[in-house]
Amino acid sequence: MPRISHWIARRLSHLDPVLLLLVLVLLGISVAVVASASGQSAARISGHLMNIGLALGAMVVMANVPPHLLSRVGMPLYVTGVILLVAVALFGEVRNGSRRWLDLGVVAFQPSELLKLALPLMLAWYFQHNEAVLRVKHYLAAAGLLALPFLLILRQPDLGTAMMIGVSGVYLLFFAGLPWKFILGGGVLAGASLPLAWGFLHDYQQRRVLTLLDPSTDPLGAGYHIIQSTIAIGSGGLFGKGWAQGTQNQLDFIPERTTDFVFAVFGEEFGYVGMVLLVALHLALVARGLTIAARAPTLFGRLMAATLSLNLFTYVFVNIGMVSGILPVVGVPLPLMSYGGTALVTLLLGVGIVMSVATHRQLNKT
Amino acid sequence: MAITSLKNLDRELARFQLRLKVGAGFVALLAAALLVRGYYLQRVQHEYYVQRAESNRISLVPAAPHRGLILDRNERILADNYSAYTLEINRAQMASLERTLTELQALIEITPGQLRRFRRLLTESNEFETVPLKSRLSDEEVAIVAANRYRLPGVEVKARLFRNYRAGPGMAHVVGFIGRINDRDLATLREGGREQNYRGSVHIGKTGLEQSYEALLHGRTGFDQMETDAGGRAVRVLSRIPPVPGKDLRLYLDAELQAVAEHAFGDYLGGLVALDPNTGGVLALVSKPGFDPNLFIDGIDPDTWKELNESAARPMVNRVLRGIYPPGSTIKPFMALAGLELGVRRPEDSIVDPGYFMLPNSSHQFRDWKRGGHGVVDLRRSIAQSCDTYYYRLAVDMGIDRMHDFLAQFGFGEKTGIDLEGESAGLLPSREWKQRRWKKPWYPGETVIAGIGQGYHLTTPLQLAAAVAMLANGGRPVPPRLVAAVRDPVTRTWAPVAPPPARPALAIAPAHLEVVRQGMLDVTRPGGTAAASAAGAPYAIAGKTGTAQVVGIKQGARYDASRLAREHRDHALFIAYAPADKPTLALAVMVENGGSGSGTAAPIARAVFDYYLTGKRPGDMQFGDDNAAD
Numbered sequence: 001m002p003r004i005s006h007w008i009a010r011r012l013s014h015l016d017p018v019l020l021l022l023v024l025v026l027l028g029i030s031v032a033v034v035a036s037a038s039g040q041s042a043a044r045i046s047g048h049l050m051n052i053g054l055a056l057g058a059m060v061v062m063a064n065v066p067p068h069l070l071s072r073v074g075m076p077l078y079v080t081g082v083i084l085l086v087a088v089a090l091f092g093e094v095r096n097g098s099r100r101w102l103d104l105g106v107v108a109f110q111p112s113e114l115l116k117l118a119l120p121l122m123l124a125w126y127f128q129h130n131e132a133v134l135r136v137k138h139y140l141a142a143a144g145l146l147a148l149p150f151l152l153i154l155r156q157p158d159l160g161t162a163m164m165i166g167v168s169g170v171y172l173l174f175f176a177g178l179p180w181k182f183i184l185g186g187g188v189l190a191g192a193s194l195p196l197a198w199g200f201l202h203d204y205q206q207r208r209v210l211t212l213l214d215p216s217t218d219p220l221g222a223g224y225h226i227i228q229s230t231i232a233i234g235s236g237g238l239f240g241k242g243w244a245q246g247t248q249n250q251l252d253f254i255p256e257r258t259t260d261f262v263f264a265v266f267g268e269e270f271g272y273v274g275m276v277l278l279v280a281l282h283l284a285l286v287a288r289g290l291t292i293a294a295r296a297p298t299l300f301g302r303l304m305a306a307t308l309s310l311n312l313f314t315y316v317f318v319n320i321g322m323v324s325g326i327l328p329v330v331g332v333p334l335p336l337m338s339y340g341g342t343a344l345v346t347l348l349l350g351v352g353i354v355m356s357v358a359t360h361r362q363l364n365k366t
Numbered sequence: 367m368a369i370t371s372l373k374n375l376d377r378e379l380a381r382f383q384l385r386l387k388v389g390a391g392f393v394a395l396l397a398a399a400l401l402v403r404g405y406y407l408q409r410v411q412h413e414y415y416v417q418r419a420e421s422n423r424i425s426l427v428p429a430a431p432h433r434g435l436i437l438d439r440n441e442r443i444l445a446d447n448y449s450a451y452t453l454e455i456n457r458a459q460m461a462s463l464e465r466t467l468t469e470l471q472a473l474i475e476i477t478p479g480q481l482r483r484f485r486r487l488l489t490e491s492n493e494f495e496t497v498p499l500k501s502r503l504s505d506e507e508v509a510i511v512a513a514n515r516y517r518l519p520g521v522e523v524k525a526r527l528f529r530n531y532r533a534g535p536g537m538a539h540v541v542g543f544i545g546r547i548n549d550r551d552l553a554t555l556r557e558g559g560r561e562q563n564y565r566g567s568v569h570i571g572k573t574g575l576e577q578s579y580e581a582l583l584h585g586r587t588g589f590d591q592m593e594t595d596a597g598g599r600a601v602r603v604l605s606r607i608p609p610v611p612g613k614d615l616r617l618y619l620d621a622e623l624q625a626v627a628e629h630a631f632g633d634y635l636g637g638l639v640a641l642d643p644n645t646g647g648v649l650a651l652v653s654k655p656g657f658d659p660n661l662f663i664d665g666i667d668p669d670t671w672k673e674l675n676e677s678a679a680r681p682m683v684n685r686v687l688r689g690i691y692p693p694g695s696t697i698k699p700f701m702a703l704a705g706l707e708l709g710v711r712r713p714e715d716s717i718v719d720p721g722y723f724m725l726p727n728s729s730h731q732f733r734d735w736k737r738g739g740h741g742v743v744d745l746r747r748s749i750a751q752s753c754d755t756y757y758y759r760l761a762v763d764m765g766i767d768r769m770h771d772f773l774a775q776f777g778f779g780e781k782t783g784i785d786l787e788g789e790s791a792g793l794l795p796s797r798e799w800k801q802r803r804w805k806k807p808w809y810p811g812e813t814v815i816a817g818i819g820q821g822y823h824l825t826t827p828l829q830l831a832a833a834v835a836m837l838a839n840g841g842r843p844v845p846p847r848l849v850a851a852v853r854d855p856v857t858r859t860w861a862p863v864a865p866p867p868a869r870p871a872l873a874i875a876p877a878h879l880e881v882v883r884q885g886m887l888d889v890t891r892p893g894g895t896a897a898a899s900a901a902g903a904p905y906a907i908a909g910k911t912g913t914a915q916v917v918g919i920k921q922g923a924r925y926d927a928s929r930l931a932r933e934h935r936d937h938a939l940f941i942a943y944a945p946a947d948k949p950t951l952a953l954a955v956m957v958e959n960g961g962s963g964s965g966t967a968a969p970i971a972r973a974v975f976d977y978y979l980t981g982k983r984p985g986d987m988q989f990g991d992d993n994a995a996d
Contacts, residue, residue: 132374175385177378228596231422234407234415247423252596272408279397286393290386302382310389317396324403 062352542574761817
């Protein structure tokens with residue numbers, strides 16, 4: 001018995017207490033909000049709790065994997081992910097008009113989810129591998145590694161995921177020291193290619209953007225989501241209507257309200273005070289992650305911790321921005337809040353990686 | 367090498383630290399953007415979004431009030447409501463209207479007439495309105511449709527209140543009918559600021575009392591404030607303002623008297639109106655033919671409408687209010703009274719009637735209806751025998767201006783102000799009128815024929831009745847009224863309807879009036895023109911016959927009713943009141959193509975008097991129970 005408890009203590013010692021506390025507080029809020037949004041459906045709540053348990057388990061496991069081991073799975077994982085994306089493009093299952101799912105007989109899953117971690121791991125490994133001899137060509141090669149899955153996911157089409165994965169790669173390049181001239185040049189290039197990109201967007205994607213600019217043009221169609229969610233948030237006011245008291249929520253006016261639009265429920269029932277608290281918690285999470293990055297002994301650890309932290313907040317920004325009507329509607333869940341197992345597991349795996357970086361301080365023995 | 371590598375590493379680390387700070391700054395920027403947006407939505411625009419959320423959540427469901435009942439003087443029901451299921455179609459909710467109709471026809475019987483009516487209503491309604499296809503569904507039909515509802519989107523079975531006109535075609539011109547609210551009605555309601563009160567209503571009064579008393583009959587619409595979810599389903603009632611039913615109307619009119627009068631017309635068409643000369647209350651108002659008002663409630667099918675509208679008998683025209691005819695000889699009592707009051711005649715002044723009248727310096731003969739004339743005729747006799755020559759001369763002596771002014775006091779030439787809409791004012795000619803209307807001077811010959819109620823003078827049966835009521839009550843104008851009392855639906859108490867302000871009674875010398883009344887009594891006595899019709903009556907009738915020409919008769923030719931086609935015969939008129947000493951009923955009868963007042967109009971009046979004064983019903987009349995349901 002003492003040996004087992006000792007073993008458990010060792011495993012748990014790899015959890016960063018600050019990150020753990022923040023994650024648990026956010027997940028606690030999440031349970032309350034999902035309970036309210038689902039009309040206190042026992043099935044939804046227990047499903048959510050199970051997802052949380054699973055994801056926390058994955059986090060603990062990941063926190064115990066030393067970074068030097070992690071860095072080795074980067075390339076195989078990336079290669080697998082890209083192959084699977086190609087497989088999706090060839091044999092994938094079409095759901096809701098896009099080819100994203102791969103049916104493996106037992107489970108159907110989206111390979112793009114895999115790339116959310118595989119791409120940063122791959123790039124971080126790549127930069128670590130070439131740490132001493134970094135040249136421009138390495139950045140170009142990294143950009144190529146980034147572009148390949150990005151384009152594959154974009155043509156599924158899944159603009160939201162492609163953008164999020166692309167952004168995580170850009171963050172990593174940025175932290176890896178991509179020269180400013182490339183950053184600025186890339187920014188200008190991206191800006192200039194916007195009109196061109198518009199032409200490549202699918203009809204429904206264009207409509208989402210247009211709807212954002214003026215939701216009232218399509219009040220019953222694409223604009224309905226944004227109109228109803230902004231009404232929910234705005235009517236919440238300073239302190240909100242109280243838990244399970246939001247009329248927009250309880251009377252079904254908010255679509256997808258346990259998943260992508262869960263923030264509308266949160267905003268309606270907990271108000272501006274709740275929103276400030278939520279953003280503050282996420283900022284604390286990012287601050288802790290960046291602190292870990294600053295203290296990390298290896299380039300791989302620095303890059304992973306910094307990228308994953310920034311990435312997390314990017315999800316927060318894109319989701320709340322979309323639900324509150326300043327960004328187009330893309331299918332991005334709110335981290336640590338939305339119902340949904342895959343996204344939660346992926347996210348806490350990332351947190352686990354950051355924890356691993358934080359608690360494995362010794363230099364890699366390569 | 368190792369040192370440069372280390373220095374490099376230091377530089378790398380410093381650069382990374384800088385990039386971390388830039389990253390942190392970037393995150394702070396994103397967070398600030400979210401918080402600003404949140405502040406804008408939740409603090410700045412809070413009120414606006416609260417309102418939006420409330421209007422999302424709360425919907426007002428109007429609750430239509432029960433329409434007031436219409437009862438006769440004995441509280442016999444003339445119009446009431448019943449509840450029934452209707453099959454209604456909402457086009458906006460179905461993929462193909464035609465397919466739905468076909469499927470429905472396979473389930474329940476839908477007649478071609480119902481289909482035609484439905485299609486007409488479709489063209490009159492907007493896409494989102496529900497339109498009734500079939501009303502009064504049987505329980506079985508309700509069950510069939512309900513069982514198949516899942517595959518018939520947009521098909522609804524609704525419990526609705528229906529108007530039921532129990533009294534039948536004879537009462538159609540009094541009670542009128544309601545119909546579906548159309549664009550014109552809506553515009554009127556909007557102008558009057560009343561549209562809110564019609565939010566739950568489908569029908570509105572279109573004619574008759576239903577129209578003129580719409581404001582009282584309709585009642586006040588109630589509203590249920592419902593909380594509804596995004597799918598539009600009501601979750602709960604937040605508050606409820608119950609509808610207030612419309613007020614019930616009690617008429618002066620006696621439904622049985624009305625039926626007797628209608629029956630008395632037999633095959634003839636025409637109009638009759640009977641008033642209480644003391645109050646102006648309308649005891650009977652018959653316009654034949656009538657029509658079935660129930661046909662109009664949910665829209666009439668086009669064929670029936672065409673038939674009604676284009677029929678030569680004009681069943682949709684209320685002859686009592688809108689039929690205008692020359693008063694003919696019924697004007698004579700009023701002329702006689704004018705002669706006395708203006709000092710142009712004394713009762714004993716007599717003429718010797720040669721059977722015609724000629725203006726000075728003219729060879730044109732204005733003929734008396736009686737070939738060879740009436741001999742010596744004084745005022746009483748002139749009324750009793752309806753001597754034309756007497757009145758030709760009287761008119762000339764009086765002059766058209768004085769004649770116009772005196773007759774105007776009896777309401778000729780203007781609306782009586784009855785509580786129904788669409789009344790005609792008729793026409794009381796004058797020199798000034800002719801100049802204005804025709805830009806021509808008044809000719810002496812026109813005065814002559816005006817003396818016997820011919821020429822330009824036009825009256826409605828209602829005007830004649832109101833005028834003869836003044837002879838009956840001693841000169842007091844009594845505007846005809848249908849509604850006697852109004853019942854509050856809550857307190858269930860009747861409140862009498864205040865009569866409109868009437869003009870003061872005419873200052874007529876009682877002696878003058880008495881002579882005229884005696885003359886009218888003589889009409890129904892042996893030797894009078896209507897003696898036969900009054901024979902054996904246990905009460906005295908004062909009356910006056912008349913005819914209104916339909917076709918002109920050439921100089922020298924004779925009018926012979928029996929040789930004319932019926933539609934060219936004169937309209938028969940009769941005005942009367944009884945009992946002569948203490949009148950309780952005054953009436954005017956007009957029989958279209960009846961030939962002569964004495965022949966067809968007076969007998970109808972007699973039947974009405976008999977029933978009203980003695981309770982005697984025509985022997986051949988079957989009295990059904992009008993009050994039996996449906």
